[in-house]
Amino acid sequence: MQRRSRLTLVVVVVAAMGSACLGVAIPRAPLWVGIAYLVAFFVTELLSTKLRDDVRVSLSNLVVLVAILADGPAVAVIASLGGPAAIAFKVSDQRLLRVAFNAGQFAVAAAVAGGTYTGLIRLFGADFPDPGAVLAIAIASVVYVSVNYLFVGMVVAAASGEPLSSAWRSVVQVGWLQAPYVGIAILAAALLRAGGIGPVLLLLLALPVFVARSGLVAFQKTDEAYDRLVRSFVTAIEVKDLYTRGHSERVAELSVHVAEELGVPYDERRLTGYAALLHDVGKIGVPLCVINKPGPLDDDEFEQIKQHPTIGARILRDIDFLAPVLDIVRFHHERLDGRGYPHGVSEEELGDLVRIVTTVDAFDAMTSTRSYRRALGVDEAVAELRRCVGHQFDSRMVEALAAVVVRLDWQPTVEFASAAELKGREIPLGTAADRFNVDAGGGS
Known part of the structure; x- marks a missing residue:
């Protein structure tokens, strides 16, 4: 099968799965709450950082985790629509394919993570912020990132011919930079549920998120520095x-x-x-x-x-x-x-x-x-x-x-x-x- 055909097939399957998740979630979620989270997701995706030529990473997983904890999985799925909206705003080439894929993969990842959390809550007989519920959201966070990166690895492998295992490894190589900030999402959700969060505290919680983004930007700048170093050598060769x-x-x-x-x-x-x-x-x-x-x-x-x-x-x-x-x-x-x-x-x-x-x-x-x-x-x-x-x-x-x-x-x-x-x-x-x-x- 030609690469273009493989890529289109992967995108169609992922988009169809995402559409099914959205179809279930939309009737179950308060509209304005979902839109608020959607806007937050949109902003984090606009601030995404390039991981490799065809892959970008963001801190939108924090938005999803807060939505799952504070307002339920259905709201988290609706929030995921902010991802394709940001893609449509930022890219010009293959826009339809990119938007369809991102709509599907973000919605599926949010649905699976939300389902994991609610299922574990029932299994543990706990409610947030009990230790069992904290463990449940930590596991849901891993599930969300894993599903997200698995789909991205699939589309990269389909587009490039690269083995899925190596595509997935390259996509997750900076995922560990985001791990410490799951705690921020848990804290924010706890305060939201308790009704104890105001504008000033919300601003303070946003600061560590920007620190997290600065780590991703530093990774990107290191790559760019490598590229400039190499090209300066090339310039020296060509002058001579x-x-x-x-x-x-x-x-x-x-x-x-x-x-x-x-x-x-x-x-x-x-x-x-x-x-x-x-x-x-x-x-x-x-x-x-x-x-x-x-x-x-x-x-x-x-x-x-x-x-x-x-x-x-x-x-x-x-x-x-x-x-x-x-x-x-x-x-x-x-x-x-x-x-x-x-x-x-x-x-x-x-x-x-x-x-x-x-x-x-x-x-x-x-x-x-x-x-x-x-x-x-x-x-x-x-x-x-x-x-x-x-x-x-x-x-x-x-x-x-x-x-x-x-x-x-x-x-x-x-x-x-x-x-x-x-x-x-x-x-x-x-x-x-x-x-x-x-x-x-x-x-x-």
């Missing part, structure tokens, strides 16, 4: 290397798509993208006259440029978050048959992520115009990769790349980034063999 401007970004983009095609988990895809962006950072340590030479390299020059993977790994070795993928930088010119450079490592030392970037690096080099030859067509480049399967490239990576370039309608990069450096000379029409001889082993 006139002939490969844009190459790093294209290799990173395609590498992430190929990893996704192969079902690589999100966290590994993300790090692969960073390492692919930085795979040529070692060129900073290669003389400019070698980097920007408009033609084939002599033996001495080639020996100098062969060291850029080692130099790159040395530059990046103290950046902790890149440690799991440092081999991508170190080995991106190695081959399965051990004839690559600079280390000549064996096939066993080349992990899947290294093989992905090695394949994509060679593909982009072949399909990009350089000072010494014009770009090859996509089909020609894929054919050359297939010819080199087994001794240079992994067949799985080559076929995944072939599928990706068709899906993306990938086009060669025919504009030479530094045409002024040619000084009026004509760029020759090179062959794949020329490209491999000049760039020495598949990529740049």
Whole structure:
């Protein structure tokens, strides 16, 4: 089944389940109370924080828990409509799918959590704030978050092809930041039920909620700092290397798509993208006259440029978050048959992520115009990769790349980034063999 079909099926099923929950809840809840909670849910979703490219998290679970405790599960289900309202307000792409999915998953999660709470209350024979009831709402909180994240993991897996288990892990990785604030919801609900909460106390209770949000924002800003750090290195490479401007970004983009095609988990895809962006950072340590030479390299020059993977790994070795993928930088010119450079490592030392970037690096080099030859067509480049399967490239990576370039309608990069450096000379029409001889082993 195609990804789009899988995604649509998941959304339709979840939306139908949510509609059923809403159909049961709406007649049972006081309208204006439900609307008040809906507005609160809407605000928390507007203040949501990005967890990964296609997933955001918020503190709306606090609104749901307060609603369940203070006014019952039916009100909590109605409150969940604030989620899709916020999504409709914030997004422009795939709006219908996103709104339908969020309406369904929030309503189902609220209904299941509310049902869990009321069922446990009956089982324990307790009423809030008895210890049994506090335990019941704590369990209901875990149920709400688990159902919510399970549905999000399902839709991410359907959209990306990523295994459900890894999609779910990446979605819940910051869920622990929200756990301490369940206590705030319990306290707020207790005061509401006791009639002992006024505007000032309500404001004081809101302060820890904003502290909770600041933790999520700090997590997001850390990710953004990683991204800025990586891109500053890329800028340094491109200032020096006139002939490969844009190459790093294209290799990173395609590498992430190929990893996704192969079902690589999100966290590994993300790090692969960073390492692919930085795979040529070692060129900073290669003389400019070698980097920007408009033609084939002599033996001495080639020996100098062969060291850029080692130099790159040395530059990046103290950046902790890149440690799991440092081999991508170190080995991106190695081959399965051990004839690559600079280390000549064996096939066993080349992990899947290294093989992905090695394949994509060679593909982009072949399909990009350089000072010494014009770009090859996509089909020609894929054919050359297939010819080199087994001794240079992994067949799985080559076929995944072939599928990706068709899906993306990938086009060669025919504009030479530094045409002024040619000084009026004509760029020759090179062959794949020329490209491999000049760039020495598949990529740049």
